[in-house]
Amino acid sequence: MPKYVRPTRADGVFNGLVSLSTRLGLPLAGSRVLAVRGRTSGEWRTTPVNPLRIGGERYLVAPRGTTHWVRNLRAxxxxxxxHGRRVEEFTAVELADADKPPILREYLRAWAWEVGRFFDGLDKDSPDERLLDVASDFPVFRITTVSE
Structure with a gap:
């Protein structure tokens, strides 16, 4: 069964504040508001995310596992x-588990202060083998901006 960590009430309040500040153009440490069409409704669904840039590529990591935004983005x-008035359209490709360890390591380096609790004792110094063991629990997408 895919990993999924349900947000607590406190998480909902925090996410709401991060979303609001990001929409106002004051992103928290580079956060963005992700908008994805719902897989059944077709309506836009939003949630705050922490995009990660590594060597010219950008990624979205799902620290809570297979959430609704992950299912919607897959579909x-x-x-x-x-962030603010700037809206960027992108396409996404999900990474294979074997490709995730370096991405998860950098994600933990950048965002562990916020999302480390979802990684059950892992950190930026965890061995690749350990990150590979849990890779299936954390969906990762490479995103590419759509040129207009």
């Missing part, structure tokens, strides 16, 4: 990232 294959 849609594209979405939007917003």
């Amino acid at each position: 849609a294959g594209s979405g939007r990232l917003q």
Whole structure:
């Protein structure tokens, strides 16, 4: 069964504040508001995310596991990232588990202060073998901006 960590009430309040500040153009440490079409409704669904840039590539990591935004992005294959008035459309490709360890390591290096609790004792110094063992619990997408 895919990993999924349900947000607590406190998480909902925190996510709401991060989303609001990001929409106002004051992103928390580079956060963005992700918008993806719902897989059944077709309506836009939003949530705050922490995009990660590594060597010219950008990634979205799902620290809570297979969430609704992950399922929606798998179905849609594209979405939007917003901060302030800037909206960026992108396409997404999900990475294979074997490709995730270096991405998960950098994600933990950048965002462990916020999402480390979802990684059950892992950190930026965890061996690749350990990161590979849990890779299936953390969906990762490479995102590419759609040129207009």
